[in-house]
Amino acid sequence: MNLEKEVSIVLGGAAGQGIQTIEESLTKILKLSGYNVFATKEYMSRVRGGINTTEIVISSEKQRSFLKRIDLLVTFKKGVLNHLKDRISENTIILGEKENIDEEFINNKNIIDIPIQEISKNIGNVLFSNTVGSGIILGIFDCDLELFNKYLEDKFSKKGKEIVDKNIEAAEKGYELGKKILKDLDLSLNIKKNEKINNEIILSGTEAVALGAAKAGCNFVSFYPMTPSTGVSTFLATHSKDLGIIVEQVEDEISAINMAIGAGYAGARSLVTTSGGGFSLMCEAVSLSGMTETPVVIYLAQRPGPSTGLPTRTAQGDLELALYSGHGEFPKIIYAPGKIEEAHKISQIAFNMADKYQVPVFVLSDEYLADTYYNLSDNELETLKKENNVVKTSLDYKRYELNENIVSKRGIPEYGEGIVLACGNEHDEFGDITEDIDLINKMTEKRNKKLDLIKKEAIEPEFIGNETYKNLIVSWGSTFYLIKDALEKLNLKDTAFLHFNQVYPISDSAEKYLKNAEKVINIELNYTGQLGKLLKREFGIEMNDSILKYDGRVFAVEEIIEKIEKVLRE
Amino acid sequence: MENSLFQRTEKLDISWCPGCGNFAIKASLSNALTELNLKPENVAIISGIGQAGKMPHYIKVNGFHTLHGRAIPAATAVKATNPNLTVIAEGGDGDMYAEGGNHLIHAIRRNPNITVLIHNNQIYGLTKGQASPTTLISTKTPTQPWGVFEEPLNPIALAISLNASFVARTFSGNLEKTKEIIIKAINHKGLSIVDIFHPCPSFNKLNTLQWYKENTYFLEDHDVTNRKKAFEKSLETEKYPLGIFYTCEKPVFEEVVPPYISEKTPIWKREPNLEKIEEIINLKRS
Numbered sequence: 029m030n031l032e033k034e035v036s037i038v039l040g041g042a043a044g045q046g047i048q049t050i051e052e053s054l055t056k057i058l059k060l061s062g063y064n065v066f067a068t069k070e071y072m073s074r075v076r077g078g079i080n081t082t083e084i085v086i087s088s089e090k091q092r093s094f095l096k097r098i099d100l101l102v103t104f105k106k107g108v109l110n111h112l113k114d115r116i117s118e119n120t121i122i123l124g125e126k127e128n129i130d131e132e133f134i135n136n137k138n139i140i141d142i143p144i145q146e147i148s149k150n151i152g153n154v155l156f157s158n159t160v161g162s163g164i165i166l167g168i169f170d171c172d173l174e175l176f177n178k179y180l181e182d183k184f185s186k187k188g189k190e191i192v193d194k195n196i197e198a199a200e201k202g203y204e205l206g207k208k209i210l211k212d213l214d215l216s217l218n219i220k221k222n223e224k225i226n227n228e229i230i231l232s233g234t235e236a237v238a239l240g241a242a243k244a245g246c247n248f249v250s251f252y253p254m255t256p257s258t259g260v261s262t263f264l265a266t267h268s269k270d271l272g273i274i275v276e277q278v279e280d281e282i283s284a285i286n287m288a289i290g291a292g293y294a295g296a297r298s299l300v301t302t303s304g305g306g307f308s309l310m311c312e313a314v315s316l317s318g319m320t321e322t323p324v325v326i327y328l329a330q331r332p333g334p335s336t337g338l339p340t341r342t343a344q345g346d347l348e349l350a351l352y353s354g355h356g357e358f359p360k361i362i363y364a365p366g367k368i369e370e371a372h373k374i375s376q377i378a379f380n381m382a383d384k385y386q387v388p389v390f391v392l393s394d395e396y397l398a399d400t401y402y403n404l405s406d407n408e409l410e411t412l413k414k415e416n417n418v419v420k421t422s423l424d425y426k427r428y429e430l431n432e433n434i435v436s437k438r439g440i441p442e443y444g445e446g447i448v449l450a451c452g453n454e455h456d457e458f459g460d461i462t463e464d465i466d467l468i469n470k471m472t473e474k475r476n477k478k479l480d481l482i483k484k485e486a487i488e489p490e491f492i493g494n495e496t497y498k499n500l501i502v503s504w505g506s507t508f509y510l511i512k513d514a515l516e517k518l519n520l521k522d523t524a525f526l527h528f529n530q531v532y533p534i535s536d537s538a539e540k541y542l543k544n545a546e547k548v549i550n551i552e553l554n555y556t557g558q559l560g561k562l563l564k565r566e567f568g569i570e571m572n573d574s575i576l577k578y579d580g581r582v583f584a585v586e587e588i589i590e591k592i593e594k595v596l597r598e
Numbered sequence: 599m600e601n602s603l604f605q606r607t608e609k610l611d612i613s614w615c616p617g618c619g620n621f622a623i624k625a626s627l628s629n630a631l632t633e634l635n636l637k638p639e640n641v642a643i644i645s646g647i648g649q650a651g652k653m654p655h656y657i658k659v660n661g662f663h664t665l666h667g668r669a670i671p672a673a674t675a676v677k678a679t680n681p682n683l684t685v686i687a688e689g690g691d692g693d694m695y696a697e698g699g700n701h702l703i704h705a706i707r708r709n710p711n712i713t714v715l716i717h718n719n720q721i722y723g724l725t726k727g728q729a730s731p732t733t734l735i736s737t738k739t740p741t742q743p744w745g746v747f748e749e750p751l752n753p754i755a756l757a758i759s760l761n762a763s764f765v766a767r768t769f770s771g772n773l774e775k776t777k778e779i780i781i782k783a784i785n786h787k788g789l790s791i792v793d794i795f796h797p798c799p800s801f802n803k804l805n806t807l808q809w810y811k812e813n814t815y816f817l818e819d820h821d822v823t824n825r826k827k828a829f830e831k832s833l834e835t836e837k838y839p840l841g842i843f844y845t846c847e848k849p850v851f852e853e854v855v856p857p858y859i860s861e862k863t864p865i866w867k868r869e870p871n872l873e874k875i876e877e878i879i880n881l882k883r884s
C-alpha cells in the first residue's frame with residue numbers, strides 16, 4: 029500500500045483516555061523528525077467517556093486543512109469505528125485491539141490487531157497505553173525514537189525515575205511494533221522529511237491569538253470561562269507573571285467586559301475572551317465602549333448556538349451577533365482570521381486599532397481555528413509595532429474635544445494635569461451629560477464618522493485565482509485553507525476565491541471582485557449565510573448559490589470539493 | 599461647608615432635586631478628599647447609573663460614568679491598572695444592591711483597594727420611585743401599589759457575613775461623621791463599603807430626613823474588629839446603628855495579582871516584554 033505526500037492519521041477514544049496526550053506528543057515528535065504536521069480534534073462536552081477523535085496529518089508540503097479521508101486509524105475504544113464510519117474507506121488501515129473493534133467492522137481486511145493493553149500491562153499498568161500508541165505511530169513513520177525518549181524524560185522526570193523508565197520501555201515496545209507493522213503491511217511511505225521543519229514552531233489558533241495579544245501589549249484580561257474561548261485566557265494566565273498581564277476570572281461576563289473597559293479607561297490594553305452565550309451578556313457594555321470611546325478587544329470564539337447549543341463543536345453563526353451587538357449606533361471593527369498565522373497578526377492589529385480609534389474590536393474565531401494547530405516558520409509569525417495613542421493631558425483637557433480630527437485625543441487619569449471624564453450618557457466635550465441638540469448631533473457624528481476612517485484601513489480580502497473568472501467563492505474566518513485546498517484540487521480555471529479576514533467594516537476593494545463575477549457563491553458554517561447577507565447589505569450583491577453547513581462540524585476538503593462541483597454543475 | 603479644591607468652577611446643571619441628600623454626600627466627599635490632601639488628578643470616581651451615579655459630573659476629579667450596576671467591576675480594573683489612583687465606586691441602592699448585587703459580593707471576595715459609596719435612599723430615584731432592594735416592607739410605590747412584601751436586603755449584614763474588609767453605614771444628614779467615615783474608608787487598605795442613608799424628598803415619603811434622625815444612632819465604644827458583635831449590630835432595625843461596624847485586613851487584589859508581586863510599576867506604563875514572548879514561542883519549537 030502506498031501513502032504519498034500526506035497521511036491522515038486519526039486517533040479515537042473516550043474523553044479521559046489520553047487521546048490529547050498522544051496528540052501532543054505525536055505532533056511534537058513528528059515535527060521534530062522533519063514532517064509537516066497539522067492536527068485538529070473534535071470532542072464532546074463531557075469530561076469522561078463519549079468519543080473524541082484527533083486527526084493528525086503528516087505531509088511533505090504544508091497541508092493545513094481538515095481531511096475527511098482517514099489513512100490510518102487507531103482506536104482505543106469500542107464505538108470509535110462506528111462514530112467514524114463515514115470517513116472509513118476500504119483503504120483505511122485500522123489499528124486496534126479486538127475489543128475495541130465494533131461488530132460491523134470485525135471482518136474488515138485492513139484491521140491490524142495491536143496488543144496495546146497487553147504490552148502496557150506487561151510493563152506494569154494500562155496507563156502506559158498512550159505511550160505505546162504513540163510509539164507505534166512513530167515507528168511506522170520512522171521517527172527518531174531518541175527524540176521521543178527525551179520528550180518522555182522531560183515530561184515525567186518530576187514523577188521519578190521509575191515512571192520515566194517504564195514510559196521509555198513502553199515507547200520502545202510500541203516503536204518496535206510500529207516497525208513490524210510497516211514491514212508486515214508492506215507499506216510504502218513517500219513523505220519527505222525536511223530538516224528545516226525541525227526548528228519550526230507549532231502553535232494552535234488559541235496560542236496564536238494569546239501570543240499576538242501579548243505582543244500588542246495586552247496587559248489586562250478579564251473573562252468568565254466558556255468553551256472554546258477559555259484557552260486564550262488560560263494561556264495568558266500561565267504566563268501572567270512573566271508578561272506582566274493581569275488575568276482575572278470574574279463572576280460573570282458582564283463583570284468581565286465592564287472590567288476590561290474600566291481598565292481601558294485607566295490606560296490598560298484590555299481583552300475579554302468569550303463565546304456566544306457569554307457574549308450575549310456583554311452586549312450592553314459593547315455599547316458603553318462605543319459611547320465612551322474606550323478601547324476594548326473582544327475575542328469571540330464561536331460555537332454553534334442558539335442558547336448553549338453545542339458547547340464543543342464549531343460554527344460561524346455569530347457574525348451578525350457581533351455586527352449588531354450593542355444598542356444605539358457606533359462603529360466597531362470585526363476581524364475574522366482565517367489562519368493561525370493570521371490570528372497571530374490580527375490579534376496585534378486589533379489592539380492597535382482599538383487604541384487608535386477608541387472602539388470595541390472583535391477577533392472572531394471558532395472552535396475549529398482555536399483547536400487546530402500546525403507548524404509555522406518564523407517569518408509566518410509577524411511582530412507588529414505597538415502603536416500608542418494615549419496623550420499626556422493639560423489642565424484644559426477635554427476628553428471628547430470636537431475638532432477636525434474626528435477621533436479626540438485619549439487621555440488617562442494621572443498622566444498629565446488634566447481631568448479625564450468619560451461618560452456613557454450623551455455628553456459634551458468635557459464629558460458632562462448633555463441634552464443639547466447641537467451637541468447631540470455633533471457627538472453622534474463624531475462617533476460614527478470614525479467608521480469611514482476605519483474603513484480606509486480595513487484589511488483587504490484575500491483574492492486567489494485568475495483575474496479572468498466567472499465564479500467567485502466567498503468565505504470568511506477559519507475555513508480559508510479548507511476552501512483554498514479544495515479549489516487547488518479542483519483546479520478550475522474559471523473559479524476564483526475571495527476570503528474576508530475583516531468582516532466589518534468591509535474594505536471597498538471587495539466590490540470590484542464581487543461585481544466582476546457572474547456567479548458568487550458563499551461558503552459558511554451557518555444556516556442563514558451571514559456573510560452573504562452582509563455583502564448584499566454593503567454592495568447590493570446577491571449570492572447566486574450558498575454552500576452552508578450547520579451540524580457543528582467543520583467542512584472537510586473533500587466535502588467542499590463535492591459541494592462546489594455540484595453547485596457549478598447546476 | 600464644602601471645600602473648594604474639588605469644586606467645579608463652571609456653572610453646572612445639577613439634576614438633583616432641591617432638598618436631596620445627594621448634596622450633603624457630595625459636600626462630605628469633597629471635604630474628605632481635601633482633608634486627605636489628595637489632588638483632583640489623583641482621584642477617580644467610577645459611577646453607575648441613577649441620580650447618585652451623577653457624582654463624577656459635580657465634583658472635580660477624574661470620572662467614569664459607566665452602566666447601571668457596573669461601577670464596581672470598572673473601578674476594580676481602574677485601580678488594578680493604576681494602583682496610584684484613589685478609586686471610588688459610587689452609585690445608588692438600586693445600582694449597587696440590585697443590578698450590581700453580584701459584583702458587590704464578588705468584589706468583597708476579590709478585595710480591591712477601592713471605596714464603594716452607596717447612596718441608600720431606599721428607593722429608585724432616577725426612574726421615579728420604584729422599590730429598591732432596601733425599601734421597607736409595606737411601602738407603597740407606583741410599581742408596588744399593594745406595598746412591598748419582599749424582605750429588604752441588609753447590606754451591612756451581608757458584607758460582614760462575607761468578611762468584607764471595611765463595613766460602615768452613615769447618614770448624609772451628619773456631614774461631619776460622613777466625612778470622617780469616608781476618610782477612614784479611603785485610608786483603609788482593601789475594599790471599603792459605606793452605605794449612606796439619605797432622604798429622597800421626591801419619592802421616598804417614608805424615610806424622610808426626620809425619620810432617619812429618629813431611627814438611627816451612631817455606634818459608640820464599638821470594637822470594629824469583633825466580627826460577631828458587628829454582625830449582631832448589623833441586625834438591629836429598631837433603630838439602625840451608624841458608624842464603622844467592622845474592619846479586617848486581607849490580601850488586596852491589585853497587590854496579589856502576579857504582575858504586581860515583584861514589580862510595582864502600574865501596568866498601564868509597561869511595554870510588552872517581547873523577549874519573554876519570544877522565549878515562550880521558542881518553547882513551541884521542541
Ligand SMILES: Cc1ncc(C[n+]2csc(CCOP(=O)(O)OP(=O)(O)O)c2C)c(N)n1
Pocket residue numbers: 647648649650651666689690691692693694717719721722723724725730
Ligand atoms: C440595564 C439598565 N436597567 C435599567 C436602567 C434604568 N435605571 C436607571 S437608574 C435606575 C435605578 C436608580 O435607582 P438607584 O440606583 O437607587 O439610584 P438613585 O437614582 O436613587 O440615586 C434604573 C433602574 C438602566 N439605566 N440600565
Ligand code: SF4
Pocket residue numbers: 613614615617618619620649650719723724797798799800801
Ligand atoms: S430623586 Fe430623590 S434621590 Fe434623586 S435627586 Fe431627587 S431627591 Fe435626590
